[in-house]
Amino acid sequence: MISVKGLEKRYTIGDTAFTILNKIDMQADKGEFIAVMGPSGSGKSTFLNLLGGLDTPEAGEITVNGKNIHSLNETQRTLFRREHVGFIFQNYQLLPNLTVEENVSFPMYSGKKDKQEIKKQVSDLLRSVSLEGKEKNYPSQLSGGQQQRVAIARALSMNPNLILADEPTGNLDRRTGTEVLRLLSSLHQKNQLTIIMVTHDVYAASYADRIILLKDGVIESDIRQTEGANQD
Ligand code: ADP
Ligand code: ADP
DSSP states (O other): OEEEEEEEEEEEETTEEEEEEEEEEEEEOTTOEEEEEOSTTSSHHHHHHHHTTSSOOSEEEEEETTEEGGGSOHHHHHHHHHHHEEEEOTTOOOOTTSOHHHHHHGGGGGSSOOHHHHHHHHHHHHHHTTOTTOTTOOGGGSOHHHHHHHHHHHHHTTOOSEEEEESTTTTSOHHHHHHHHHHHHHHHHHHTOEEEEEOSOHHHHTTSSEEEEEETTEEEEEEEOOTTTTOO
16 A cells, blocks of 8 residues: 655755664554654654655655556546545644634535535535534634544545544643544544554554554654553
């Protein structure tokens, strides 16, 4: 599903080049739930952005669903993102002037679906994240956990096979964070969804079935957790 080969990312500040990712190799199968951990500044977000085609590497290859994403031009890459990837961010990134329903549905309008079909899908999506009845609310009228569940529904709206989540529980307390983690975990199990989640939180990572530790530009460890480490 995902194959990463010799991935390199550098930033140049003044005359100095900093190697953030140094020849990373990684494979992920369809349906894996992977946590990417590592110290602050170790390149976790950079790695995720590269996987989602939001950033370009200096060298290396990333193949998602058989597509080498960096051989695509800008337009093709935007299309690729829309069709294959759902993003979830620490700060939810909902549009404040749109209702819950509108936030979830607007990625769909770039497709060819008709209004009635979209309405039905939004309602199904909101049910799947336990937010039925909140259709007309604005993000500011929701708790952080609820906002993140709206963001998850939006991420799922284009029926992606890959979810990239950057510190999805970073702004949430343990209780609401747990709700979000359980939701991700159940979506992953039910729909065979591949999830790659950046987190610095060991508790959040315990929901994944594999933990990749990034350090000093390389993968320091890549460990599969025993089934059910956190299936509460
Ligand atoms: P993490 O998510 O692990 O905290 P990041 O991927 O955000 O790490 O950043 C990795 C390193 O790359 C950091 O040292 C950061 O300062 C640097 N970095 C990230 N983006 C840029 C950029 N656009 N320009 C220069 N340096 C950057
Ligand atoms: P852009 O012109 O920035 O590509 P889009 O219309 O594609 O704008 O998306 C605008 C915003 O909608 C994004 O910044 C993002 O927050 C959200 N969004 C769009 N598609 C997705 C998706 N597949 N997963 C999560 N959020 C999305």
